[in-house]
Amino acid sequence: MVALLRITDLAKAYTSPRGDVPALAGMFLEVRGDEFVCVVGPSGCGKSTLLRLVAGLSEPTEGKVSYMNWTQAPRRAMVFQDPGLFPWLSVLDNVAFGLETQGVARDERRDRARELLKRMGLESFAQHYPHELSGGMRQKAAIARALVVEPDILLMDEPFRALDAQTRLILQEELLRLVEERPLMVLFVTHDIEEAILLGDRVVVLSGRPAHVLTEVIVPLGRPRHLTEGSHPEIEELRWRIWSLLKPEMSLAPGPRGGGA
Ligand SMILES: Nc1ncnc2c1ncn2[C@@H]1O[C@H](COP(=O)(O)OP(=O)(O)O)[C@@H](O)[C@H]1O
Numbered sequence: 407m408v409a410l411l412r413i414t415d416l417a418k419a420y421t422s423p424r425g426d427v428p429a430l431a432g433m434f435l436e437v438r439g440d441e442f443v444c445v446v447g448p449s450g451c452g453k454s455t456l457l458r459l460v461a462g463l464s465e466p467t468e469g470k471v472s473y474m475n476w477t478q479a480p481r482r483a484m485v486f487q488d489p490g491l492f493p494w495l496s497v498l499d500n501v502a503f504g505l506e507t508q509g510v511a512r513d514e515r516r517d518r519a520r521e522l523l524k525r526m527g528l529e530s531f532a533q534h535y536p537h538e539l540s541g542g543m544r545q546k547a548a549i550a551r552a553l554v555v556e557p558d559i560l561l562m563d564e565p566f567r568a569l570d571a572q573t574r575l576i577l578q579e580e581l582l583r584l585v586e587e588r589p590l591m592v593l594f595v596t597h598d599i600e601e602a603i604l605l606g607d608r609v610v611v612l613s614g615r616p617a618h619v620l621t622e623v624i625v626p627l628g629r630p631r632h633l634t635e636g637s638h639p640e641i642e643e644l645r646w647r648i649w650s651l652l653k654p655e656m657s658l659a660p661g662p663r664g665g666g667a
């Protein structure tokens with residue numbers, strides 16, 4: 407039996423004195439335990455809300471998030487746009503921190519953190535502090551901190567958005583390599599259609615707020631995957647197909663790479 411994440415009729419509304427904001431409504435989605443699914447949608451439609459619900463950081467107003475056929479409750483880890491490293495901890499201790507809540511002993515925490523930094527080519531910066539790293543390296547450290555717990559589900563909320571184009575390409579390549587080493591589920595939110603196609607096995611397109619799933623598109627690229635494959639004509643066609651679905655959902659529609667923010 408395949409391990410699944412199943413989202414059933416999920417709704418989330420935020421209440422405030424200025425009125426209620428429905429962020430998600432009637433969302434259905436299933437993701438397999440070894441799938442890399444990218445989620446695109448207009449700015450403010452409810453993408454971060456969806457990830458927070460899956461992470462268990464927030465409770466739905468209606469519907470549910472369930473996990474089917476896992477041998478134990480799946481471990482989830484999240485990576486945000488802002489690396490959110492502790493400035494007073496070294497890179498090594500920041501990464502090891504991910505294991506602290508799991509009750510792993512200090513020496514083992516550091517060993518596992520060191521191992522992961524090595525896998526990510528950050529070992530020579532283990533004793534550095536976050537402010538001594540570039541933006542790309544900080545985000546790599548944040549990814550290491552998420553992966554060190556060996557998550558079954560990795561939730562990524564526009565993790566490369568703040569990076570320059572070249573650094574983003576390097577981190578995208580790196581992420582592809584990392585997820586190909588060990589099967590896990592990745593739910594990757596991005597406003598960038600191209601990024602969604604280059605990384606995902608499937609792209610889920612969300613409607614404007616309150617978000618529901620408009621459509622799902624299978625990406626016809628295998629793995630291991632290289633970013634250069636993104637220049638195939640069929641990929642170009644896919645990009646335009648997704649954009650034509652997304653555009654009417656955006657109140658301000660500046661162009662396929664604009665994100666509408
Ligand atoms: N904690 C919150 N309290 C009130 N409203 C919120 C909160 N978080 C998000 N929202 C609102 O919910 C909607 C969806 O937000 P979000 O999930 O962050 O969208 P996205 O990530 O797609 O840009 C927005 O209108 C936002 O203003």
Ligand SMILES: [Mg+2]
Nearest residue numbers: 453454455563
């Ligand atoms: Mg967001």
